[in-house]
Structures are given as structure tokens and as C-alpha cells.
Amino acid sequence: MGFLKKFFKNTYRDGGVRHGKSSFDHLDDEQLEAHLNIAKYGSFMLTDAVRPSYDLQVVPRAGYRHDAYHDKETGIKIPVIMASVSKEHLLDVFIDLMAPLGDEVDVVLETSHERRGGHQDLYRESIDVPILKSTLYDFEDLLLNDGCTGFAVLNPNIPLEIQLDEHKLIIIYGNELVDFKDILDDYNIDCNEDLKFITEAEHVHSSSEDFSRQFRQLQYRLGIDDE
Template structure:
């Protein structure tokens, strides 16, 4: 979720605010940019409002998942990972189903980059019952799906497993075993695809707005998250 962002052009308060690293987007006229941001579907895949691929669509979004690994640079240890893309109509349901694999009580990390040009801010909440959490997540589905500056991670430190819905609206599951996550994805018609590429692997643009930022503030309050540099639960 560390994609570098900056505002491309000033906008009115309620307009979507595209944010991106320097690239082809800066060469677009306002009209070309708005047309590109208005394209929601690529084949059978529907994007949320949070992100768009490069103007020349270097990677066309599609549904599926692949295996990967996370390497801890501090000690060289590796953690198996599933990365998945799900079309907007099923994205929230798949995310909630993946959370069920973590158990009945979890920790939450809410990530925001609304006011940062180079990094995101982590906000923590420990020990929340999953039914309570899922109710809050459904209440703020609009922010989770459509705000390109909001991401969330749900963690069970005892199991050393984690599920993310990141700023790019990719689903990422960490830990061992991954079998439950795999089956949840397949049950939702998100199938393994070793050749799949995600929009994060090429130039892309994020989008947010003042309306979504205001909703994010409400979301933060409902979750009861706190701004801490180091969560008590620690990293794993």
C-alpha cells in the first residue's frame, strides 16, 4: 500500500481527486483524464471508483488470483501470500468471507494516505469481535471500495494470518496455511491464474474526494482506531 501519490490537478471540493506518480497521466488534457476515469469496465471486470489502469491500459484488469511471497527485509524470512482481484459486484462479499477464515477475534490496521505525498499512516485497533467488525465494514462499504486512499488489514496474530483490502482494491491473504483462503476465492468464482497481472504492476492512478475523506473520518471513529507508530500486537 506504499504507492506514491500526489494530486495531479486542483479540483472543486466534491470532485474526485486523481492521484498518481508522474507519468503519462500528466500529458492528458482534463477532458481525456475525465473520460479515462469514467471507464469502469474492462471486459467482464468492473473496477471500483478507487483506481484506474494506465491511460494506454498496459495491464487490463481481470478476475483471478496467484500465489506470491512476502520477504521480510529485516531478517530474510518469507511468508506465503495469495494476491487476488475480484470484480466490484462481488468484491466486498469475498473480502468478508476471507475474514471469516481468521477466527472470532481479530486486530485491525486502517491505512490512509489522504494527506501524504509519499507514505501512508497506520491506525490500529486491537481485539474486535468479527461480527461487530463486519457490521462496521458493511456500513462503510462505500469508503472501502471507492476511496483510493484507504486500505485495511485484518490480522490474527495467534494464527499469524492476515487479510488485506488494499488501496488498489486488491485482496491479499498472508500466512500458513492458505488453503481456506484459496477455497473461499474459488467458491466466489475467483480462480487461480499464474499469468495474472495486477494494475499495481504498471502505471495507474488512484482517486479520492472530500466526500470520501469525510466518510473515512466517520469510519475511523466507528472502528475506534488509534494512531500509533508501533502497535502493541507487534509485527509477525
């Protein structure tokens, strides 16, 4: 199935819609096709998983910024780095960012296949990092281009967590983040505290039945059951 056909058949909107109106309203097929076919903005290449709003409320670009996660139950505030990485470097950066987590990690496979809003987290404890890296490269197409698949790697003993979410943003949680910033710097991904991400405006996700099948294959390879 071609990319555009996949988008037309499997796209759904997410993010902020201004005053109940979507930027995709009233577009004809030619305008929609032209927009969905744009994968590159300047030097930044999007994956096939997402596209920004038609009116480009946020223009995709590379960079990272600092943020914080607030746990409502405990009141704990956890430092966060959020990063946007061009497609040609995305999986390499994500895998290199695992280095500070050690040689053995836990993983979370995230899915929103057959869902609209919300997702399911599938957890596996204790996997050797070299095996994990090899597996992720085997499923590069799924991880980069499926808008319903996310993946997280964590070491609860440190604790640190790295997430490649459904929007193909990299999100890093932990109190000691210097090593991660050094890795981002090695890829010339600059810090920009004013950076806006595609999640902060209307956008569209794309998936397919084939990606759903690939997801189940990855789940099997990782030894994760539906529980």
C-alpha cells in the same frame, strides 16, 4: 460531486512511468474524461478508487496468483495470495475471507489522505468479527471507492492477515492458505500465475474530502485513536 470532477480534483499518479513519461501526458480533456469514465473491462468492474494507465499497460481483470513476502530483518519468507475481484463481489469476498481467522481479530486502518507516498497505519486489537462485519458494510462506499483507504484484518496468534489495500486488491498472508483458495474458488475467481495487477504499472488513485471525513467516522466507530 460527480465522479469525473472528483477524479480531476483529487487524482494522483502512482506506479511505473516509463522513461519519465506518463501515458496521461498530452491528453486533452475529452480523452482524459473518456478514459477515467471507463469502469468496466470485459466482465470486470473497477471501483472508483483507481484507474489504469491510459495506454492500458495492465488491463484489469479478476483472478489470483501466488507470491511471497520476504522479511528483510528476519529473513522469513511468508506465502502470499494476491487477488483482483470485480467491484460487485469485492467486499463480500473480503468479508468471507475472514472466516479462517476466528471469531476475534485485530484490525489495521490504513490512510494516505493528505499524503503523496507512504501511509499511516492505525491499529486496534481485539474486535468481535460479527461487529466488525457490520461496521464494514456500513462503510462499503469508503472501503471500495476511496483510493486513500486500506484495511487489514489479522489474527497474530495463527498468524494470518488479509488486506484490502488502497488499490482494492486483496492480499492474504500466511503459511496455511488452502481455506482462502477454497473461498476464492466459491466465487469462481481463478488462479492465474501470470496475472498482472494494476499496481504493476502506472495508475491513478482518487479520493475526496468527503471520503476523508468518512475515514474519520470509521476510525471513531472502530475506537481507534491517531496514536
